[in-house]
Amino acid sequence: MPDETAVIAPVALLQNYLLVGGLLFVLGLVGFLCRRNMIIMFLAVELMLQGVSVSLVGWGRYHNDWGGQALTIFILTVAACEAAIALALIMTLYRASGKLDIAVWQQEREASQPAYVDQELPEPPPEVDKHWPQLTPSGIEPEIPASETIYRSHV
Amino acid sequence: MIAPLFAADVASQSPSWVASHAQQIQIALGALLAALALWLILPRASQRGRILGGVLGIVSLGLFAAQFPRLGDWLDDSMFVVLATLTVLAAAAAMTFRNPVYCAIWFALALLGTAGLFFFQGAQFLGVATVVVYAGAILVTFLFVLMLANPKGEAYYDRVSWEAWISAPAAAVMVAVLTVSLSQNVAAAPPAPQSQADLDRNILAPQHMAHLGKHLFSEYLIAVEVAGTLLLVGLVGAVAIVAADKELPGRAGATPASFTTDLGESGAGGRHA
Numbered sequence: 001m002p003d004e005t006a007v008i009a010p011v012a013l014l015q016n017y018l019l020v021g022g023l024l025f026v027l028g029l030v031g032f033l034c035r036r037n038m039i040i041m042f043l044a045v046e047l048m049l050q051g052v053s054v055s056l057v058g059w060g061r062y063h064n065d066w067g068g069q070a071l072t073i074f075i076l077t078v079a080a081c082e083a084a085i086a087l088a089l090i091m092t093l094y095r096a097s098g099k100l101d102i103a104v105w106q107q108e109r110e111a112s113q114p115a116y117v118d119q120e121l122p123e124p125p126p127e128v129d130k131h132w133p134q135l136t137p138s139g140i141e142p143e144i145p146a147s148e149t150i151y152r153s154h155v
Numbered sequence: 156m157i158a159p160l161f162a163a164d165v166a167s168q169s170p171s172w173v174a175s176h177a178q179q180i181q182i183a184l185g186a187l188l189a190a191l192a193l194w195l196i197l198p199r200a201s202q203r204g205r206i207l208g209g210v211l212g213i214v215s216l217g218l219f220a221a222q223f224p225r226l227g228d229w230l231d232d233s234m235f236v237v238l239a240t241l242t243v244l245a246a247a248a249a250m251t252f253r254n255p256v257y258c259a260i261w262f263a264l265a266l267l268g269t270a271g272l273f274f275f276q277g278a279q280f281l282g283v284a285t286v287v288v289y290a291g292a293i294l295v296t297f298l299f300v301l302m303l304a305n306p307k308g309e310a311y312y313d314r315v316s317w318e319a320w321i322s323a324p325a326a327a328v329m330v331a332v333l334t335v336s337l338s339q340n341v342a343a344a345p346p347a348p349q350s351q352a353d354l355d356r357n358i359l360a361p362q363h364m365a366h367l368g369k370h371l372f373s374e375y376l377i378a379v380e381v382a383g384t385l386l387l388v389g390l391v392g393a394v395a396i397v398a399a400d401k402e403l404p405g406r407a408g409a410t411p412a413s414f415t416t417d418l419g420e421s422g423a424g425g426r427h428a
Contacts, residue, residue, distance in 0.1 A: 020218075034319045034322055085392055
């Protein structure tokens with residue numbers, strides 16, 4: 001029994017880890033290809049990197065080698081750099097267009113490519129009115145500047 | 156190879172054919188269900204069928220998982236199954252929720268599951284580093300950007316996705332191909348020559364950090380230096396991108412066409428000249 005597990009278990013462990021890594025990678029791929037929000041697209045890229053890391057660690061255990069874990073540490077480093085650059089770019093693009101939508105930038109496409117036209121969607125259901133707790137006012141109510149009411153809708 | 160089998164007498168062939176191809180049938184069924192589930196739960200114009208999609212996804216995960224060998228010990232098995240299911244389901248939720256804040260939080264859960272998988276595999280340092288670096292730093296930065304961007308409610312672009320009916324089946328087929336090749340080729344490959352003593356000496360050694368550090372700073376020393384430089388370059392690059400953006404006149408309403416700031420000029424101190 002101990003001999004059997006020593007031989008069989010590593011293969012089983014490797015297969016299971018490779019399947020999980022593949023699933024994570026594919027989910028990230030679908031997320032990157034399908035979603036239109038730039039932040040979610042970059043979350044999808046991070047998910048793909050996670051899938052690769054899981055399979056690398058599995059291979060490292062299987063071959064009894066530290067290379068898998070070392071490479072995963074470098075993947076972590078590259079992912080941190082990539083996140084910093086990507087978020088800076090997202091902030092820049094968001095400031096330029098006011099949207100996180102990647103489809104805004106289709107005007108950068110080649111001249112021969114047709115434009116993507118948004119389909120009509122039914123309006124989302126209206127938000128249910130939330131009842132915020134009210135405190136009994138005491139003293140003089142301060143005047144709220146108009147510029148503050150723009151982003152403090154609930155106050 | 157399948158077509159002649161079908162062309163033959165199905166009545167007499169089918170029981171043995173089904174029995175001998177049970178694995179292929181299971182994988183094909185799992186891929187079909189996975190594609191349908193992924194298409195159902197991705198953001199579409201209508202919200203109907205999301206629960207059905209979730210149930211189908213879990214069933215297809217079970218079909219895939221049934222292909223794979225057990226680890227031998229029921230405790231190992233159950234721990235792995237719990238961690239793997241948590242990771243994959245959280246990842247699927249992170250890719251399919253409409254609100255980006257929920258996506259980020261589900262992604263954090265997927266990262267925690269991955270860290271658990273790393274611990275399970277004997278990679279303690281990587282598990283801790285994943286929690287600290289990913290969930291602690293990168294994800295919080297994502298949430299900061301989300302707060303700055305302040306998405307109000309459900310924007311149009313969060314409620315639709317690009318052509319999910321192409322990419323979901325493609326992804327399911329990719330997983331099916333991976334599963335088949337894994338369950339046949341890796342299982343057929345000779346196992347790595349190792350015993351429990353070998354493992355204890357090397358990758359499962361008690362002094363995990365000492366071994367990892369020894370390898371990292373001897374074999375991979377140059378790579379470590381390059382990675383440090385890369386971090387510095389990334390830092391400077393991110394600052395340069397945002398600083399260059401600040402010089403745009405009227406940046407809130409600027410059209411993308413006017414977005415041609417010369418980075419070299421501003422980097423050379425053009426602002427202070």
